[in-house]
Amino acid sequence: MRKAALHNLGCKVNSYETEAMQQLLENAGYEIVPFTEEADVYIINTCSVTNIADKKSRQMLHRAKNMNPDSVVVAAGCYVQAAGEELKKDVAVDLIIGNNKKTELVSILDDYFSDREEALEETVIDIRGTREYESLSIDKIADHTRAFIKIQDGCNQFCSYCIIPYTRGQVRSRKPEEVVEEIKRLTATGFKEVVLTGIHLSSYGKDFPVEERITLLDLIIKIHEVEGLKRIRLGSLEPRIVTEEFAKELSKLSKICPHFHLSLQSGCDATLKRMNRHYSAKEFYHCCDILREAFPNPAITTDVIVGFPGETEEEFAITREYLEKVRFYEMHVFKYSKRNGTKAADMPDQVPEQVKSVRSNELLTLEKKMSHDYRKSYLGSTTEVLMEEAYEWNGTRYMIGHTREYVKAAVPFEEGLKGALLTGTLTEMLNDEVLLLNLNGQN
Template sequence: MKKAALHNLGCKVNSYETEAMQQLLENAGYEIVPFAEGADVYIINTCSVTNIADRKSRQMLHRAKKMNPEAVVVAAGCYVQAAGEELKKDEAVDLVVGNNKKTDLVSILEDYFAQRKKPEEDTAYSQNDAPDETLETIIDIGDTREYENLSIDRISDHTRAFIKVQDGCNQFCSYCIIPYTRGRVRSRRPDEVVEEVKRLTISGYQEIVLTGIHLSSYGMDFPEEERLTLLDLIKSIHEVEGLKRIRLGSLEPRIVTEEFASELAGLHKICPHFHLSLQSGSDNTLKRMNRHYTTEDYLNRCQILRKAFKNPAITTDVIVGFPGESDEDFQVTKEYLKNVQFYEMHVFKYSKRNGTKAAVMPDQVPESIKAERSNDLLCLEKEMSLEYRKSWLGSRTEVLMEEEYWWNDIHYMIGHTREYVKAAVPFEEGLKGVVIEGILMEMMNDEVAFLKY
């Protein structure tokens, strides 16, 4: 029995695909082992969202080869799409598996091992030779309209399952390489999604999180007579018996209409936790980013959600130091963020990505200024996040218990409310995966509230 180790880099979609590849290997008889010395096969599901992500991907590939020079090192995913030819020449990499080919991982490995067994028949063959040329491992991702059929029936987290329902993006933001590494919008058939949700629910998962590269585009690629929307998919999932929570991944702000919010509010399993990607609070910067909304439009969408739901959690992404971002643009952004009042913000320093329009834009911002602006917004994020958590004190809510937690040498169980606020109760055996209803009494620290039940 061969031993396989997997390592994931990047987004929740990548995490899902790594879980799916692991289950493909397990079903094929591989023993899954930790990402450490001793594996026969190392699979690194790479990321290419920034140049830094590229570097981390290369580092992990080389680390795997050092752990076992005789092992087969497999580079999979987005970095393969961006730099496949380069990786084929890398002595640390034995196999490259691009996006939409991960489902073929087992057959690609079998073909590779079959060729390695025939050195006496072909003395010129070496470990770094490619597998059979008839087995395509990287495709032109921009040409395909086929959704890759990956699925899972379990994950390592026993309370929450991420489910990929969509791939690709048609937006072409000026800073983003993803449309080139993930291709155009491709959606998973709704019946397949519902069946996976049913399997996961039967396995004991209380909550599912819908994810995709551009989740809001779900269904737009289906034929006109079969056209569906994300809302249609959510309604179908909502009917799954035994499922308690549906959480949504990152949404495009423009999907939030009065109708969309009103329909969601009528579905009791929906978690009022919405991640609306912003990137900048300056209209000048948004225009250069090729984002398709204004700050006024974005704020209106937040107000729609707050009208439909009681105190919903609204989170976002912000990029600082985008080319051409002046001090004035940054201050406008900071004031705008204060005005919107987010629960959480993921703050990123702009990272030049070769192959994108932003990489060659004039007025690139010095790293020192990016760092200052990032620190400034991270401080603001802490303030707003604590304020939102405190806004729930004294309220009755429900918490899905997830893991053990120690604070001041006291043992607790910790989980999240539907709004994704962390809450803790005194530890008891058997609480993991249980939904507990109670009142949030006080903040134990800046991140965790105490739940009395």
């Protein structure tokens, strides 16, 4: 029996695909071992979102070969699409497998083991030329509380800083019946919450033939009917999908978690235009208003890039003031990182790293305050928490989980609580990030 180890880099979509590849290997008789152990096959699902991600991908490939020089090292995913020819020359890499070829992992390995000298030219396709959704699926996940479900791949937006449309291709959607069936299987094994994820989730269904076309909302309504499923959480949304009708219909669905990640990137219209984002700051703010009218105190989270080429002190100040106005629950703050092959990489007025760091730290300080204020706003409220894992604070053990708004809450530790849905009152803040749930204080 051959041993295989897998390592994931990058986004939640990559994580899902890594889980799916692991199950393909298990079904083919491979023994799965931790990546830190010696294996016959190492599979690294790579990321290429920035130059730094490329570097991390290369480092992990070389680390795998160093752990066992006789092993077969497989580079899979986005970095392969971006730098396939370069990887073919890398002595640490034995096989490259691009996106939309991961389903063929086992047969590609079989062919390689039967004839190592045979060139495998067909393991990377022109991803921009395909309209086929890669049919990966999962039946189980190690964490029995929340399952990420990939429903869509590709992106047609072409933001000026982003390489993803070139490494993931155009929008491709998974058939709704396949999504529902996978969720039914996972729910039957004990999962209570699913997170719908994709490269550009809001584009779901737009690539289907007119007679088969459905929207993301249509799919959510189908998923809502799955028996035993308690929660539906949405991944990152394009702001423009949030219309009054969209929010109103979602608010009718009891399983929907009022936790919405709307990717902003900048609060300054001039910066948004250079980024080739397809909305204005005013339009984004209106989307937040719509959600707050449809749901009581929803969690709205976002991404922000600081130091984008040409971002002046004035533009940054506009963004900071805007973020305070919107009042996000959480912000993921990124320093702009140049990505070769994108328009932004060649733009003038690149911002010095030191300036990026100052701006990033300023927004992280703001994020900490806004996040604390949002959590604090739930003190005294009755809520439901999905228990996930053990947690220790100041020498005391707790069981910790998340509310529907993705606020962390804890109860005194007891065996057997993982996966339980507990309802109680949030009575105090255990620390800056976790609230205490009092089960005896239910209304």
